[in-house]
Amino acid sequence: MTEQLPVTAETEKTTQKQQKERQFKGLSLTERKQARREKLIEAGIQAYGTHGFFAVTVKDICTEAKLTERYFYESFKKSEELFQTIFLKLIDELQQNVMQAIMQASADPKKMIDAGLTALLTTLKNNPQMARIIYIDAMLVQELHNQATIHETMSRFDRMIQAFVMLMMPHLDRPNREISLVATGLNGYVTQIAIRWVMSDFKQSMEDVLSSCRIVFLSLLQTFSEKEQAFVKDSSTLS
Structure with missing residues (x-):
């Protein structure tokens, strides 16, 4: 026979509270x-x-x-707190879509570039409300209400792009501080194109916007590849 525990006043109070909490649906x-x-x-x-x-x-x-x-x-507490919560939620969704597309692409750097940028632009075009909140209102809220969290969160894109550059060129022998600055530049470039595209209500074709964003990534890939080839050549000569 199972021994029943004595019902104390505290236990009964807890049970009543739990029952009360579950009275609505x-x-x-x-x-x-x-x-x-x-x-x-x-x-x-x-x-x-x-x-x-x-x-x-x-x-x-x-x-x-x-x-x-x-x-x-x-x-x-106020509207800005709700907006910040929404901003963080949408940023997470956007970043997940981009990184998932990059990770699923082949190891070819050019295909990785296309996959990441296509995922970014497709997500924005398919979710115009997200696009407006991230690329228009967030900038204004940050400036007028000193929302440091929004600025810090946008910096996550810098780090995401830096990780992407390292993934795209795993043997790249460049200082982290240089890659970090380059990532910030790439982020700013793509962000400004995205802002213009969103503010125009996506009037330009996604193919044109993708092509414009792709140019700077391909230029980076070519520049770093040439530096690496020159470095290898110099090393061979010294040997």
């Missing part, structure tokens, strides 16, 4: 709060991505999410 209070937070995030993507951060109020977000304003402040 089988969800606990914590689960309901998380569900409301997710609804606010999705509403924010829809509203900010359609109208722009500065044209959207907390009330607009709540109307879109079909929640009262008190639930907004349950999860976020």
Whole structure:
């Protein structure tokens, strides 16, 4: 026979609390709060991505999410906090798409370049709300509201491109500080093209935009390859 543990006042109190939490559609209070937070995030993507951060109020977000304003402040202190949360979520999604495409490409550097850039541009064109939030509103929010996290997060693209350069040219014998600066330059180049493309509502064909982005990566590949060949030649001569 299984021995039953004595029911203490504390145990009974805990049980009552758990039962109370699960009175609404089988969800606990914590689960309901998380569900409301997710609804606010999705509403924010829809509203900010359609109208722009500065044209959207907390009330607009709540109307879109079909929640009262008190639930907004349950999860976020202010609009900028929701925007930052959305920005981080979208950046993660964009970076994952790009890195997955690069890793699935063949070892040919040119094919890796095309795969990464195609994944970036395709993701933006297929998700215009994401594109607007990342490449238009985030820049303005960062500048006007001193959102250091947005600046730091955009720097992750520098590091991603640096990792890509090392993956593309695994035998590259260049100082890390040089590769880091080059990665920052590449990021800035592609970012400015992306901003122009997004602001024009994707009027130029993706083929043209891809070609423009590809040029600088191919030039880098050629320049570094020539340096490596010259280095190997000099080393052979000295030997």
